[in-house]
Amino acid sequence: MNSKARKNPLYVVTNNGKDVERVRSLWDALVKKFGIGPLVEFINIMLQQLFALVTSYPMLVAVNRYLNQLFEQLQGLFALMPTRSS
Numbered sequence: 001m002n003s004k005a006r007k008n009p010l011y012v013v014t015n016n017g018k019d020v021e022r023v024r025s026l027w028d029a030l031v032k033k034f035g036i037g038p039l040v041e042f043i044n045i046m047l048q049q050l051f052a053l054v055t056s057y058p059m060l061v062a063v064n065r066y067l068n069q070l071f072e073q074l075q076g077l078f079a080l081m082p083t084r085s086s
Contacts, residue, residue: 010023012032023029031037050067054060 010026010029011020012023012029013020014032014035021032023032031040050063054063
């Protein structure tokens with residue numbers, strides 16, 4: 001962490017302003033603000049399990065194909081989400 005970050009720490013307010021938590025990064029702030037910590041942990045575990053299956057090049061290709069399909073579906077989901085206009 002640089003000295004500027006230590007002087008100006010990040011905080012996230014949750015629970016309708018009742019809870020204030022210090023966070024380490026913007027990513028940490030987003031995860032805590034939206035309460036998606038369990039989802040992020042689940043995704044990490046699933047990715048670890050998938051990568052543990054990769055013991056050969058053909059398996060790497062299969063896992064890569066699966067992840068590409070998953071990301072394409074997620075992009076489609078994000079495209080359907082309404083955007084906020086300023």
